Amino acid sequence: MECTPVRNLKLDSKDREALKTIRKAQRNGKMLEVVLPAGVMASIFLGNNSAEAAFNIKSTDWVRFAKSMQAIGPMVRKTIIKVARMQLLRHELSPKQRQFWKNIENGCEGALQ
Template sequence: MDCPTISGLKLDSEDQDALEAIRKAQRNGNMLEILLPAGVLTTIFLGNNSAQVTFNVHSTDWVLFAQSMSKIQPVVRKTISEIAQMQRLRAGLSYEQRQFWKAVDNGCGGY
């Protein structure tokens, strides 16, 4: 992705709040990517004997687990896109602010 350079950009408090919401969505997605497998592994192994572990491994829906894991980042990306789109609709934004939020919506900024 070719991200534009935006000179003269000044972000206001609403922009800062939106950026914090984006950071929160990213943190939550990252946390979910850690906690979901940890929860599955805990359910399988914690406090179980080998027969129970074998049953738990066999009965775990690994396809659903993989599908769940693969959906986390697209949900985070969609959340970021929605935040950026809403920011672009705000009244009174400068051209630079609109360009910034358009770039965020297009995936610039590491989001």
């Protein structure tokens, strides 16, 4: 993937709205990475004695839990790519805006900073 630096970029309101959507997806992904394990641990241990907790540990589907945790990052990345591609469909983009959104779509480090 080629990451061309974009200098003197001017973002319009549609660009800023798309960036808000991307940042919201990133924030939600990070929150899910915390809440999902916390929910599993709470369902196992909260309000249960040791026998119930042991049963809950044994009956928890750890494979599904692990797959769910692994899916968070790709879901966020898919959302970012979708937003970037929708922006690239806009006909009124400047060449700098177009390069910026290509960088976002390609996952270039620092493009969102």
